[in-house]
Structures are given as structure tokens and as C-alpha cells.
Amino acid sequence: MSNPQRRKQYGISSWHGEYRVDEADEQSSGMVGFGDILEVDLTAGTHRRLPVTEAMARDYIGGQGIGSYLLSQYIPNVVDPLGPDNVLILSVGQLDASVVPSASRSTFLSRSPNPGTYLGMSNGGGMVQLRNAGFDQLVMLGKAEEPVYIKITDEEVELVPAHHLWGRDTYETVDDIWSELGDHYEVACIGPAGENLVRHAAIIGDKHVAWGRTGLGAVMGSKNLKAIVVSGTQQIQIAEPVRMMRLCQRTNEEITGDTESIRVWRDGGTWKWIADVEREVPRAPSEVFDLDMYDEKLDHRPIACPGCPVGCKHALKVREGLKHAGLEFIVGCTSGTMCGPFGAGLGVVPVEEVAKCAEVVQRLGMDSSSTAGLISLLLELHDARLISSEEIGIDAHWGDEESIVKLMNMIARREGIGGRLADGSVPFAESVGPEAVNFLVDWKGMARAVTSSGGQLRSEMSTANLAWAVNFRGHMDRHRYPFKGGTADQPEGNIETLVKLADHLGIPADDVPDAAAPKSESVPRAMRYIQDYNTVAYCLGFCDRPVILNALAIERMAEMYRLATGIQVQADDLLRAARRIWNLEKVWVTVQGQTRQDDYPSERYFIEESQHEKLGEVRTFPPVSREVYDQIMNDYYDAEGWHPGTGLPRIETLEELGLGWLVEEHGDVLQPA
Amino acid sequence: MPFRLEESSKSSLVEFERRVIDIDAANCVGCGLCMMACSWVKQKQFNPTLAFVDIQRDDQREGDFDAQFTELCDACGFCAHWCYYDAIHFHKPAKKVGATNE
Numbered sequence: 001m002s003n004p005q006r007r008k009q010y011g012i013s014s015w016h017g018e019y020r021v022d023e024a025d026e027q028s029s030g031m032v033g034f035g036d037i038l039e040v041d042l043t044a045g046t047h048r049r050l051p052v053t054e055a056m057a058r059d060y061i062g063g064q065g066i067g068s069y070l071l072s073q074y075i076p077n078v079v080d081p082l083g084p085d086n087v088l089i090l091s092v093g094q095l096d097a098s099v100v101p102s103a104s105r106s107t108f109l110s111r112s113p114n115p116g117t118y119l120g121m122s123n124g125g126g127m128v129q130l131r132n133a134g135f136d137q138l139v140m141l142g143k144a145e146e147p148v149y150i151k152i153t154d155e156e157v158e159l160v161p162a163h164h165l166w167g168r169d170t171y172e173t174v175d176d177i178w179s180e181l182g183d184h185y186e187v188a189c190i191g192p193a194g195e196n197l198v199r200h201a202a203i204i205g206d207k208h209v210a211w212g213r214t215g216l217g218a219v220m221g222s223k224n225l226k227a228i229v230v231s232g233t234q235q236i237q238i239a240e241p242v243r244m245m246r247l248c249q250r251t252n253e254e255i256t257g258d259t260e261s262i263r264v265w266r267d268g269g270t271w272k273w274i275a276d277v278e279r280e281v282p283r284a285p286s287e288v289f290d291l292d293m294y295d296e297k298l299d300h301r302p303i304a305c306p307g308c309p310v311g312c313k314h315a316l317k318v319r320e321g322l323k324h325a326g327l328e329f330i331v332g333c334t335s336g337t338m339c340g341p342f343g344a345g346l347g348v349v350p351v352e353e354v355a356k357c358a359e360v361v362q363r364l365g366m367d368s369s370s371t372a373g374l375i376s377l378l379l380e381l382h383d384a385r386l387i388s389s390e391e392i393g394i395d396a397h398w399g400d401e402e403s404i405v406k407l408m409n410m411i412a413r414r415e416g417i418g419g420r421l422a423d424g425s426v427p428f429a430e431s432v433g434p435e436a437v438n439f440l441v442d443w444k445g446m447a448r449a450v451t452s453s454g455g456q457l458r459s460e461m462s463t464a465n466l467a468w469a470v471n472f473r474g475h476m477d478r479h480r481y482p483f484k485g486g487t488a489d490q491p492e493g494n495i496e497t498l499v500k501l502a503d504h505l506g507i508p509a510d511d512v513p514d515a516a517a518p519k520s521e522s523v524p525r526a527m528r529y530i531q532d533y534n535t536v537a538y539c540l541g542f543c544d545r546p547v548i549l550n551a552l553a554i555e556r557m558a559e560m561y562r563l564a565t566g567i568q569v570q571a572d573d574l575l576r577a578a579r580r581i582w583n584l585e586k587v588w589v590t591v592q593g594q595t596r597q598d599d600y601p602s603e604r605y606f607i608e609e610s611q612h613e614k615l616g617e618v619r620t621f622p623p624v625s626r627e628v629y630d631q632i633m634n635d636y637y638d639a640e641g642w643h644p645g646t647g648l649p650r651i652e653t654l655e656e657l658g659l660g661w662l663v664e665e666h667g668d669v670l671q672p673a
Numbered sequence: 674m675p676f677r678l679e680e681s682s683k684s685s686l687v688e689f690e691r692r693v694i695d696i697d698a699a700n701c702v703g704c705g706l707c708m709m710a711c712s713w714v715k716q717k718q719f720n721p722t723l724a725f726v727d728i729q730r731d732d733q734r735e736g737d738f739d740a741q742f743t744e745l746c747d748a749c750g751f752c753a754h755w756c757y758y759d760a761i762h763f764h765k766p767a768k769k770v771g772a773t774n775e
Contacts, residue, residue, distance in 0.1 A: 098719050099755075100708045129676070132720070183730045184677040201684060207735070235720035241713060249755070250705075256757050302758075303736050304704035309757040311702045314734020328735045 043142030062094030093541015116445015125305030132232025189227035190364025200370035208330035239566030270335035288343035341372030373447020444474030596647035691766035707752035
């Protein structure tokens with residue numbers, strides 16, 4: 001049992017007993033390629049290096065899994081998200097910076113400052129050089145007295161004064177740091193939004209990687225931390241390099257062998273995949289739905305994350321003769337950052353204006369989905385005459401790029417009504433009045449991301465839709481592979497895909513969903529397996545593009561993990577560890593205050609019908625039935641081994657996963673009187 | 674995936690023992706798989722900073738890369754195997770006319 005007094009000092013010896021490291025100074029010989037934990041105390045200006053122990057690796061895999069464990073240890077109780085006691089953790093995927101295909105993802109973890117969101121967790125491709133510098137995890141504590149950035153190299157960890165960078169946008173900040181230090185540094189920084197504690201501020205890396213949702217940019221801002229810069233030159237140890245090289249080459253060939261998918265990803269990235277392949281889009285007049293127009297107006301070419309054979313990020317340049325001609329920037333997700341929020345969501349018609357909006361939102365350092373969600377809420381309230389143009393302060397309307405850019409600047413700098421919007425959608429709607437609350441389309445306080453049809457919860461449930469509802473950090477891309485049907489990657493419907501991919505996902509034979517059963521029964525029962533599979537992929541640093549995960553059966557991931565680390569685990573062990581991570585996160589968000597009610601979307605989903613267009617045919621879907629949704633949730637909690645009524649994990653479930661220590665520490669929350 | 678490499682003279686085409694390898698920076702997307710593969714096959718380490726192929730950000734245009742071989746490259750062609758973007762091309766040595774095993 002830990003000693004709370006010692007834990008308060010963030011002492012490593014106060015961690016849960018099994019991971020005591022005072023007697024194990026070095027990694028045990030049975031594990032290879034694990035970097036250390038770098039703990040930086042911004043208040044004191046000190047840092048120290050702590051090892052990842054073999055027990056920790058066995059129980060939490062690595063990367064984000066160990067990050068979640070550290071989060072639970074550094075933040076054992078309710079914490080003020082923007083106070084100095086909040087902790088920001090950067091976890092780099094366990095196979096990152098090696099030859100493993102697409103393994104380049106890293107995750108920021110913290111207590112989310114966005115009202116209604118609890119777990120702050122955001123995933124992006126980059127900062128992999130942290131592993132070359134010898135670290136897997138970066139833990140940032142306290143608050144610097146003045147603006148600083150953390151500089152990490154092989155030899156040293158340094159807090160560098162950053163007065164000259166404060167107030168600069170994310171592109172300027174990166175350029176300044178590159179001209180100071182050299183452009184081989186990877187930079188993750190915040191813009192004006194993070195500095196001004198906008199509740200949905202993002203962390204932007206190398207001018208295009210976005211750790212977008214859940215507002216972690218504001219956590220950096222609250223710590224006076226402008227940027228994290230890292231350059232490493234050390235090798236990545238692989239236990240069995242020859243076999244690893246062979247396996248990775250085979251996997252790369254399988255991924256790139258799906259030439260049709262690869263073509264789509266490289267031609268237009270995520271947006272092309274949604275608009276061209278899935279062909280099911282919310283109705284909006286924007287030109288972004290016309291892919292010929294997209295090609296005609298933008299000079300674009302693919303960019304890849306480190307080690308990725310797919311290359312779905314895009315460098316864009318607006319062609320001559322158009323508004324914003326010559327505007328060039330990189331966008332990581334053409335759907336989530338650009339076309340979805342501004343084209344489909346806010347109805348900006350010309351492609352070049354959509355591009356401008358995306359550039360501005362990246363420069364300001366804000367999550368594009370939340371930003372567009374807030375602005376569409378504002379415009380809807382204006383249409384409904386609940387808020388006047390005078391109150392908004394500018395003449396804003398749908399599809400008008402200039403007013404949208406103005407509003408984004410107002411939000412990032414907290415000017416005028418921007419200051420109210422910057423506090424989050426729920427507080428904003430409440431400040432307008434009780435009627436305004438009915439206009440919200442939120443999940444856990446986060447505006448719906450208009451990235452794909454998965455954004456609409458419909459009576460036709462799929463695992464992709466349910467994943468939006470039950471993941472701990474609100475509405476975002478996570479834990480939803482395999483996607484629903486109708487794509488080049490997954491030609492069948494959701495359940496058919498699940499049945500076919502049962503082995504791929506590691507679903508035990510007796511739990512394979514019944515294709516004949518109603519979706520509302522089979523989908524929630526299958527959900528936990530999908531979460532476990534995806535959690536393993538995230539811990540290892542894999543990207544969730546279907547074309548990649550299609551080549552990564554759980555057995556393949558386990559083999560890669562064995563070859564890389566030398567730890568002899570089987571697929572079942574990894575899935576069990578993933579389940580442990582999921583339950584640990586569940587307990588953590590419960591301690592932070594999340595309840596069953598938070599797994600429900602805004603009321604509007606239960607009242608309003610939604611329209612989608614597929615191949616030119618408009619389909620109308622009825623509102624979600626509350627009874628059906630209740631039942632789905634009950635089934636899901638039950639399948640997870642949680643109490644259906646409260647959504648709290650059962651004590652037996654936690655004990656079975658070796659998380660009995662959580663019951664000892666948080667029994668009052670887990671077993672309410 | 675730009676890393677800091679030692680300064681040395683660089684070129685976009687290398688010829689060595691009749692093997693030829695060339696690199697087309699316009700197709701490079703900066704994934705860095707070539708650097709990883711090279712460092713392993715030549716230095717027995719997964720460490721792009723030791724690679725004989727060098728990918729750096731091009732400061733002329735956002736998202737472009739400057740891709741070249743360092744002077745240590747012997748045109749073995751391993752990196753070309755690991756390039757999935759048609760940026761590195763390996764030309765096998767042409768057979769000598771009339772060459773036999775005698």
C-alpha cells in the first residue's frame with residue numbers, strides 16, 4: 001500500500017509495490033529497447049531519469065500503456081487541470097523510431113482541461129527522437145516561473161527561457177527554434193491558444209502534427225511551457241534484428257500490396273478516403289466533396305510519418321490565380337483538420353478558403369474539430385436568434401471564411417465573445433441560456449468531429465460509432481478499427497467484417513459475434529475486443545489507418561513485440577495487458593469524476609433525425625432511441641465486466657486483472673454506499 | 674525524418690563497382706525507412722544518424738526533402754529495397770559481354 005505523503009512528492013518509491021525500482025537500477029537482461037522515464041520538474045528546474053522495470057513492461061506493454069500507468073501514479077486524486085499539480089506525460093510508442101512499419105505515434109496524457117472531458121489523451125505521429133535520446137516517457141511536473149521550453153538531447157536535458165517565443169504562433173515558434181538549433185530537432189509546441197488557456201488548445205509538432213483533442217495545449221500553457229524540443233542520435237536496440245527486418249519487410253509489402261488503398265491515401269489522404277471511398281458524407285455544399293476541384297485548386301503531395309510506407313499526410317500549396325495563392329503548409333489529416341471541420345462542418349465552399357481556415361487553426365494551436373464545433377454552435381444559436389450579431393461582435397455567417405478566421409483569432413486570444421467560447425461548448429451554451437443547451441452536439445464536452453459518417457451516431461449502430469461513445473476522452477478517433485462497411489479496406493458491413501476478422505483481432509472463438517443477431521446486441525459485446533486490440537496497437541505506436549492495421553493481426557503485433565523487446569509474450573498476454581490498461585484508465589476517469597451519464601451524447605442525438613448522402617442518394621436516419629441506447633450501454637458494461645447500472649468496474653474484474661491495489665486505494669469511489 | 678548527420682560531401686547518384694544507385698528527391702516523402710535500413714545493414718545499428726543516405730528538410734518549400742547519399746555509400750542498393758515511394762532506384766550491374774566462369 002502506497003504512502004500518500006510520499007506520493008505527493010512524486011517519489012518513485014511510492015509507486016505501487018511491484019514496480020519498486022530502488023533495488024533495480026538497470027533494466028533486467030530479459031528486456032531490450034526500453035528507454036527510461038524522464039521526469040522534469042518545471043517548478044524546481046530539475047530532472048531525473050527513472051527506469052522502466054520489467055514488471056511494468058509486462059503489465060502495461062509500453063508507450064501509452066505505461067503512460068497511463070504513470071498518469072494514475074502521478075495523479076492519484078482529483079486535480080485542477082490547469083493548476084501546477086496537473087502532470088503532462090508524453091509517451092512514445094514502444095516500437096517507434098525503429099524499422100517497424102508506421103510505428104511513429106506518440107501520446108500526450110494529462111487531466112483534460114476541457115469541461116466535461118476527463119482523460120486528456122491525444123495521439124500524433126512524431127517526437128520519436130525522444131527514443132533516440134534514450135527516453136520512452138517524458139513526465140512534466142509543476143509550473144515554470146517564466147516561459148521555457150524543454151530541450152532534450154543525448155547528453156542533456158535543459159530548460160531554456162522562451163520569452164522570445166511567447167506570443168508566437170506554432171509555425172513561427174518552430175521556425176525560430178529550427179533557426180536557433182537546427183531543423184533536425186523535433187518540436188512540439190503551443191500557439192496563442194495554449195498560452196491563453198483555451199480549453200481545446202492543441203499541441204502542434206513540426207508545423208503539422210496535431211495532438212489535437214482534449215485541450216492539452218492549455219495544460220502546457222498553464223505550466224508556462226512553450227515547447228518540447230528533442231534530438232537524439234542513439235541507436236534503438238532490437239532483440240532479434242535479422243528476424244525483425246524480415247518480418248517488417250514482409251509487413252511493408254503486405255501494406256503497400258493493397259495498391260488501391262495506397263493510391264487513395266497518397267492522392268488525398270484521409271479526406272479522399274472518406275469522400276472517394278466511403279462515399280458517405282454529411283450533406284454540405286462545399287467544393288471539398290468534389291475531388292476534381294480539390295486537385296485543380298491545390299498542388300498537393302504526400303508526406304509520411306517516420307517509418308511509414310503509406311504516406312497519408314499532405315503538403316499543400318494553393319495554386320496561382322486563386323485567393324490565398326501561394327499559401328503552403330502541411331496538414332496531417334486532410335479530413336480531421338481541414339475538409340471535415342471547415343468544409344463539411346462550417347460549409348466553406350471554395351477549397352482554397354477551406355485550406356486557409358486549416359492553416360490558421362494550426363498556427364493558432366487549436367483543435368480544429370472543437371473549434372469548428374464551437375463556431376457552428378455559435379452560428380446555430382445566431383440562426384435561432386438566441387444570440388445577436390452585436391453580442392458576437394462581428395457579422396458572422398455560414399461558409400464565410402473571413403468571419404470564421406476572425407472568430408478563430410478571437411477564441412485563441414480570448415477577445416470579445418472568443419473569451420466565452422474559449423471556455424468550452426457546454427459552459428458557453430449554459431451562459432446563453434437553457435434553450436441553447438439543446439443545440440449542443442457534444443460527447444463528454446467535446447464537439448462532434450465532422451470527419452466521417454462515423455461522427456453521426458445513428459440508430460444503425462456500428463463499432464465505429466459506439467467507440468465514439470465509450471472511449472474515455474470523448475468524441476475522437478480511437479479504438480474503432482475495424483471500420484464499418486463500405487470501404488475499400490473493409491468491403492463488408494460491420495458485423496460481417498468482425499466475424500471475418502475475429503482471429504485478426506484476437507476474439508476468442510466462443511465470443512465471435514453472431515452475424516444474424518441484431519446489431520444493437522452484437523456490437524456492444526464485440527466492443528471490448530476491439531478496444532483491447534486497438535490499445536495494443538496504440539501502445540506499440542502503430543497508426544490506426546485501416547490499410548496498416550489490416551496487415552497487423554494481433555499475432556503479428558505480438559511477434560514484433562517479442563522480436564523487438566525479447567520479452568516472450570503471446571497475443572493473449574498483450575490483449576490481457578490492454579484490458580488492464582483500459583480498466584486502469586476507467587478507474588482513473590471515475591476517480592476524476594466521470595460517471596455513466598458521461599457516456600451519453602447530447603440530448604439532441606435522441607431528438608433530431610440526421611441526413612446523410614451516399615452516392616448521391618440522401619438517406620434520413622431517425623433519432624437514437626433512448627431505450628436502445630440504454631440497452632447498448634448495459635450490454636457493453638456487462639461485457640466489460642462492469643456494473644450495468646452504474647458503469648463502475650466490478651471488484652472481481654479489477655482483481656482478476658491484477659488491479660486489486662486500485663480497489664484498496666479507491667474503494668470509496670468504486671463501491672459507493 | 675530528419676536527423677543530424679555528420680557533414681560530408683553528398684550526391685544524388687552513386688556508382689560503385691558497376692552498381693548504380695540514384696535518388697529522386699521529388700518523390701521523397703521523408704519517412705526515413707532508407708536511413709533505418711542503411712544504418713542496420715552497414716553499421717548493424719538501428720540509427721539513422723549513421724546512415725549513408727541523408728534525408729533533410731528542404732527549407733525552400735514546406736514538405737519537400739533534400740535527399741542525397743553521403744560519400745561512404747557503396748551503392749549496395751539495400752535502401753532502394755526499403756523505399757516504397759519510388760524515390761531511390763537501384764541499377765544492377767550489367768553483365769559483362771562474353772564473361773564466363775573460366
